[in-house]
Amino acid sequence: MSDDQKQKFDFMGFRKFASVISIILVVASIVLLGIRGLNFGMDFTGGTSVELEYAQAPQLDEVRSTLTEAGYEQFVVQNFGADTIVLVRLNESGNDQLAQEIVSVLTQNGGDLKLIGSEFVGSQVGDELKENSGLALLIALAVVLIYVGMRFQFKFGIASVVPLAHDVIIVLGIFALFQWTFDLTVLAALLAIIGYSLNDTIVVADRIRENFRKMRVGESWDIINESIHQTIARTINTSGTTLVVLLALYFFGGEAINKFALALIIGVVVGTYSSIYVSANLLMVMGVSREDLMVPAKEGTGEGEEEEQPPEWLDRM
DSSP, rough: HHHHHHHHHOOOOOHHHHHHHHHHHHHHHHHHHHTTOEEHHHHHHHHEEEEEEESSSSHHHHHHHHHHHTOOOEEEEEESSTEEEEEEEESSOOOOOOOHHHHHHHHTTOOOEEEEEEEOHHHHHHHHHHHHHHHHHHHHHHHHHHHOOOHHHHHHHHHHHHHHHHHHHHHHHHHHHHOEOHHHHHHHHHHHHHHHHHHHHHHHHHHHHHHHOOOOOOOOHHHHHHHHHHHHHHHHHHHHHHHHHHHHHHHHHHHGGHHHHHHHHHHHHHHHHHHHHHHHHHHTTTTTHHHOOOOOEEEETTTOOOOOOOOHHHTTO
16 A cells, blocks of 8 residues: 555544444344334324315415314325315324314314315225335345345345445434334335445445455555545535435425435435445455455466456546
8 A cells, every 4th residue: 555545544443433333323223113113104004184175275384283273193284286285194093074074173264175085094004014115125135135246246245235224224213213203205215225325335345346356465454445535535425415405305395205305314324324334344344355356267368367447437436
């Protein structure tokens, strides 16, 4: 390694500290999930949706305040297709009178509206969604393990899947801690987090693989450090621009996607950290070496390992 490289920030020098932080966060998240559990929304628990049409577009905050004053709890109010169409979703069993009660409460507050229809979703459907959502997450992680193991090497597969599980568990733990509503939009965010974090991890893993083949001097520690340095600017730029968009969605996107944006914000921050520390840390623990990544010699050439140059797109990162 050159003198300039030795003076760079030593990412791997903090790997033990990062390991302790990750273990504490994951264990705490699992404990919170076991003790407090997730605050499942109506997508999972069942409930009633009431569709209303106003003569003029209402202020949704006023609709929410009116329902709260009337004693309703755990409900969602959002526009549905048009500014004058409002969908009220309540975590209550459906009955013939509930929709009329909602119309009566909102009409008494001066609202000019009519009932379009109401629908009840039973808890059995919610139970099926819980099972299917858990299965979807497990399948996503399994496919990632197979893909990365085939694309790189099995150690890289492990070092890619564990950070993804790490990110998902921490996001779930934070939702359990604050009892934020967990609905289908948050589940979609978790799947998006897996994809986003995997992309970051793959870029770092690809650079590590290429540097193991390219750099003839240096231990695994030095090569992984150098690989992180070569990709850190790309990681920060990508995460930063993504967070700008997500913050805009969180503050201006409305209640319907509020928790979706919040889950992604947490996931991007945690995923950026895990792609640098958790993944690279695992490679160190598993003892990745040049022998793991050597390109087999072509038969009949009598030559040893072929040196493979980094792809052009990665050099531009």
